[in-house]
Amino acid sequence: MSDRLIPVLLLSTSVLAGLTACSDNTTENTVKTSENAPKSQDVAAQMPIGINVAAMTPTVKPGDDFYTYANGEWMKTTMIPADRSSTGAFLVAFEATEKHKTSLIAELVKAQHAAGSDESRIADFYKAYTDTAAIDAAGMKPAEADIARYEAIASKQDLSAALGGNLRADVDPLNATDFYTENLFGIFVTQGLATPGEVLPYFLQGGLGLPEREYYLSADPKMVDIRTAYRAYIETLLKDAGVSDVAVRAERIFTLENKIAAAHASREDSEDFAKSSGVWSRADFDAKAPGIDWTAFLAAAQLVNQPKFAAYHATAITGLSALVASEPLEAWKDWLVFHHINSHADVLPSAIDNASFAFNGTKLSGTPEQRSRDKRALAALDQYLGDAVGHAYAEQYFPASAKAEVSAMVDNIVAAFGQRVEKLDWMDPSTKKEALAKVATMAVGVGYPDKWRNYDSYAVTATNAYANAINGEKVEYSHQLAKIGKPMDKGEWWMTPQVVNAVNLPVQNALNFPAGILQPPFFDAKADAAYNYGAIGAVIGHEISHSFDNNGAAFDSTGAMRNWWTPADFAQFAKQGDALAQQFDTYAPFPDLHLNGKLTLGENIADVAGLAAALDAYHASLNGKEAPVIEGFTGDQRFFIGFAQTWATKMRDEALRARVATDGHAPGMYRALTVRNLDAWYTAFDVKPGDKLYLAPEDRVKIW
Structure with a gap:
């Protein structure tokens, strides 16, 4: 588990649900009243305002720089922690959760547990992971058998079997926009895009040590500098692992990876579901992707009898398979050894772990210091025993009252979204019927799942952190494969x-909507409703709206990828999307780097539509009463400020550049500017022509 950029989902999707499904009457003109919604001016005035007034710079004109108006003092006074590449509202909530987990795990480690229990697994995993003295004393011995497997490869059939045996369920193109795996391919398992009702294994491209293909192909000087550092890092890691002839091997690995990158689909194409919905039969692999011995590969991958696959990156499957045939066997063996070490650096000796952080953490993300081992252990537990930890966490730290409060808000915002669809004057009745069916059948989980994961097959030891990681990967892979062919x-x-x-x-x-985000600064049960609807309400609206963004709109109410639009309706939808992409294209965090409005379009659509639905739901929650003024701020002002403050963001330059290059989510300071597209924001802050953020009414993007 190396320190690299991990996609966030909402919130960058990304990153992952519940007891309460939306009712079938979500389009009715009724909205539940939260228990904490203001009942009168006097009651509301006694409630915490929610927004952080001290974080604001009220002397800045909102219409000129709304982000600084809402977050200016915070930006001046907040320092990015030395062990972080960024900070913001998400880190505040994360650190609160981490504090709770630290307490929870400490109690589990001190106690005695029944053998084979989840509590025992958690405690033993933590003990092994934090025992760096034992990890260092073991050296490379825990990984020797795996490395020996690669060194023993003597044919392309052997290589194919090794590549197949390394396949893991470590990517998620649909829910997390996570396309990264160091294995040559990654597997994702769910209903196929083109096979409604049929669960398939998706094949995705992989095999790179850098975040994605542009890091290898771009002529930008900063990318060239990163490539040079990466080439040196490969050599360093091999040397620290005791590998011989490191210069020769590193050059072979680096050369091979550049060819792998050239075979990859672009990030933009990766996020286009229509281009990724192909289905291959077993015979298609031999016909369309010669080079790999697919019988050996699929047998080692436990997929030899699988008749059908989702070829998510079809062109890359073809290109990568051809490289297996064309590139020297020694290069592939070196590549396997390096990536095995690189992807498990955190459970190998400190020299390897530190070298990994120096490149992946500092060079790529600008983070000066490695996180403490105990905190990294918590993150590792979330990866390998996430549901076991989550079960204990939810029982102790997520009260039923919070679940009820947020569930009511979800119902309100779903209802508001349905009402917005009902009122669309540009949408054909047949398209509108399909859209409303999606709203009505949306399943919503709040806090935690109603079924917990069973880890009985996961063998965990208190003395071998490396074995725990390897076993955990295999257990997760088996867990995902078990879903294939089932409803x-x-x-x-x-x-x-x-x-x-x-x-x-x-x-x-x-x-x-996990319990972790249902806490300040996103949700505060004691705070004014305007703040909560602007903060967590916008998050809820954002996720609802993803069902209707440029990708989500391609799925019907059953989850099938099906065109349910009339040509005229889709043209109108696409027109608004193009306008929003152009809007975000104008934002430039550096003189030489603008945002990619097409890459971030799905998230930006969800922000615009979600914020509008959350505002409607807030207004409805007032039950016809006027919103109170609290500390000089109107209800709508508190709503919009609350939204902007949840996107307070400071990032190191390296991390910001990486985010713009690889992530489907715009950086937070630009997501806060979503407000420019809502008429109510102009009224709330008296924004007029001539103000820097002013958009003429016809230029404001209105989607859903």
Whole structure:
């Protein structure tokens, strides 16, 4: 588990659900009243305002720089922690959750547990992971058998079997926009994009040590500098692992990876579901992707009898397979050894772990210091025993009252979204009927799942952190493969309860809102409703809206990828999307780097539509009464400020550049500017022509 950029989902999707499904009457003109919604001016005035007034710079004109108006003092005074590449509202919630987990795990480690229990697994995993003296004393011995397997490869058939045996369920193109795996291919298992009702294994491209293909192909000087550092890092890691002839081997690995990168699909194409919906039969692999011995590969991958596959990166499968045939066997063996070490650096000796952080953490993300081992152990537990930790966390730290409060808000915002669809004057009745069916059948999970993961097959030891990681990967792979050929579980969660994030699941037509994000600064049960609707309400609206963004709109209410639009309706939808992409293209965090409006379009659509639905739901929650003024701020002002403050973000330059290059989510400071597209923001802050952020009414993007 190396220190690299991990996609966030909401919130960058990404990152992963629940008990309460939306009712079938979500389009009715009724909205539940939260228990904490203001009942009168006097009651509301006694409630915490929610927004952080001290974080603001009120002397800045909102219409000129709304982000600084809402977050200016915070930006001046906040320092990025030395062990982080960024900070913001998500880190605040994350650190609160981490504090709770630290206390929870400390109690489990001190106690005695029944053999084979989840409590025992958690305690033993933590003990092994934090025992760096034992890890250092063991040296490379725990990995010797795996490395020996690669060194023993003597033919392309052997190589194919090794590549297949390394296959893991470590990617997620639909829910997390996570395309990264160091194995040559990654597997993802759910209903196929083109096979409604049929759960398939998806094949995705992989095999790179750098975040994605542009790091290898771009002529930008900063990318060239990173490539030079990466080439040196390969050599360093091999040397620290005791490998011989490191210069020769590193050059072979680096050369091979550049060819792998050239075979990859682009990030933009990766996020285009229509281009990724192909289905291959077993025979198609031999016909369309010669080079790999697919019988040996699939047998080692436990997929030899699988008749059908989702070829998510079809062109890359062809290109990567050809490289297996054309590139020297020695290069592939070196590549396997390096990536095995690189992907398990955190459970190998300190020299390897430190070298990994120096490149992946500092060079790529600008983070000066490695996180402490105990905190990294918590993250590792979330990866390998996430549901076991989440079960204990939810029982102790997520009260039923919070679940009820947020569930009511979800119902309100779903209802508001349905009402917005009902009122669309540009949409044909047939398209509108399909859209409303999606709203009505959306399954929403709040806090935690109703079924917990069983880890009985996961063998964990208190003395071998490396073995725990390897075993955990294999258990997860088997867990995912077991779903193939069975009915899709619409209630399946793709996040653990303790994660600070949220997710839309397009083929399940479902949403997950984990307990980790249902706390300040996103949700405060004591705070004014305006703040909560602007903060967590916008998050809820965002995830609902993903069902209707440029990708989500391609799925119907059953999760099938099907065109349910009339040509005229889709043209109108696409026109608004193009306008929003152009809007974000104008934002430039550096003089030489603009945002990619097409790459971030799905997230930006979800922000615009979600914020509008959350505002409607807030207004409805007032039950016809005027919103109170609290500390000089109107209800709508508190709503919009609350939204902007949840996107307070400071990033190191390296991390910001990487985010713009690889992530489907715009950086937070630009997501806060979503407000420019809502008429109510102009009224709330008296924004007029001539103000820097002013958009003429006809230029404001209105989607859903």
